Amino acid sequence: MTPHLHRPLDSETATMLRIVLRPIIDGATHWSGLTGDLDRKGYRLGFRDGRMLIVDDYSGEAISTGSAIGAPLSALSQRIGRPPLRMSGDGRSAVLRCQA
Template identity: 55%
Template sequence: MTDDTTLPGKLDSETRCQLRRFLRPLLDAAPDWPGLARTLAARGYTLGFRDGRLLVIDAMSGRPICTGSDLDRPLAALARRLGRPRLRATADGHSAALAAR
């Protein structure tokens, strides 16, 4: 279970740069949403969605570490390339996860 009830805090420039170097190529190479989820899972991350934002979540702690915008790959840009993600909303009405196909 993920703690995607909050958005990650503002990242310092060095952390943001390191996350971009490591995670952005994974987002850029993804063929589709399920493929992106599998690639991130293999590296210890999951995807989440909160208030219209894409979140990259640490799978071990369940805490969001950054948004797609922090990686210069906002949800809207990924949706244009990969299509709209199929989401399963949570009870709070603000969060969602990728739906199984």
Template identity: 50%
Template sequence: MIFDQTLPAKLDSETRVQLVRFLRPLLDSAADWPGLVRSLAARGYGLGFRDGRLIVVDKMTGQALCTGRDIDRPLAALARRLGRPRLRATADGHSAALA
């Protein structure tokens, strides 16, 4: 997935609460990485990885919305539950996508 190559800006508290309410159940109910990607895609979101962080991306704009940590589901916690994701690095060496 192509996305803005910067980490998302710090969330204000209202935006954070809304993203937690909408996105966290999708992350919590996923049985595997492909299922998580499908679930997010059905709602217009995607996953990216940047500098060791999971990034939730708006698929329409490519804009990075938040990190997993921003919504209390960091990459390390998801990897413990879903297994280590297989990633394909981009040319910049900082970003990756699920392989």
């Protein structure tokens, strides 16, 4: 497994992500709705090495894991089901099929 999936977050950025994104993730009832809601805020989800990543749409960089902001993939999957993933050619990363 890759030791660093994203650059470490400073506490202010981590707090901002929790404030802005946690309500969206916590309120999601399906993956396509979550995708649209995150897109409107300038973020998308990525998946690598079994972890859900928060990706900044502007830079295309993974900025956090779901777990780092208190929204682990396991809890989200339990609540709304397994994510519909499309694997990339590297066999280690994926994107949601319902996102562009």
